[in-house]
Amino acid sequence: MRTLELTSKLQVPPDEAWAFFLDVEAWPSWGRLVLRAEGDFRPGARWKMTLAGRGRPLRPYLVSVDPPRNIVFETRLIGCRIRHAFTFAAAPSGSVLRQTFVASGPTEPLLRPWTMPGMRQFSALGDDLARALQTASPREVASCVVRQITTGQRVS
Numbered sequence: 001m002r003t004l005e006l007t008s009k010l011q012v013p014p015d016e017a018w019a020f021f022l023d024v025e026a027w028p029s030w031g032r033l034v035l036r037a038e039g040d041f042r043p044g045a046r047w048k049m050t051l052a053g054r055g056r057p058l059r060p061y062l063v064s065v066d067p068p069r070n071i072v073f074e075t076r077l078i079g080c081r082i083r084h085a086f087t088f089a090a091a092p093s094g095s096v097l098r099q100t101f102v103a104s105g106p107t108e109p110l111l112r113p114w115t116m117p118g119m120r121q122f123s124a125l126g127d128d129l130a131r132a133l134q135t136a137s138p139r140e141v142a143s144c145v146v147r148q149i150t151t152g153q154r155v156s
Contacts, residue, residue: 002108004119006099008126012133014088014095018068020133021086021097030132033124041065047073051121060084079107082115084122097126 010017020026024037032052039047039062049058060073063083072085080103087098101119108115 001102001104002112002116003103004101004116006101006120006123006126008097008099008123008130009091009093010088010097010130010133011094014090015068017095017097017129017133018088020136021088021129027125031125031128033121033128077105077107077111077115080105080111080115082119084119097129099123099126 012020022041024034027034027037034049035052036050036057037047038049039045041062043062043064045062047058047060047062049060051058058075060075063072063074065071068088070085070087072083075082075084083100083102085098085100087100089096089098099122101122103112103115103119
């Protein structure tokens, strides 16, 4: 089993960062990594994420959502599972986005040369989110629609 944690400091409270982050349709406008994301905000839903520099989209499952603090995805590869948790926590100057990856399974050591760089590239998502929140006006941040996470809600 391999664990990787990426941390990004955000200059807004966790609730505001969560609302901004949850607007996945806007990810391509402020981030370099995710070109498109679509799926339902309900546990078990299969998502489709198109990443820059990757030929095939990722097809993670949404494992859990605990608004406004945590969302967890899981990607399954040949004999390997990768859990990716996004956790927003309060910090003295705003909040912190903690991305935690846990890769496990019998093929994890063999796939590590491909999975570790893939996981590390998500530092760009955290860095870009921090930059977008820093440059967004308070009105832009406040106007982000806080999506109600209910069964059947689709984001694309």
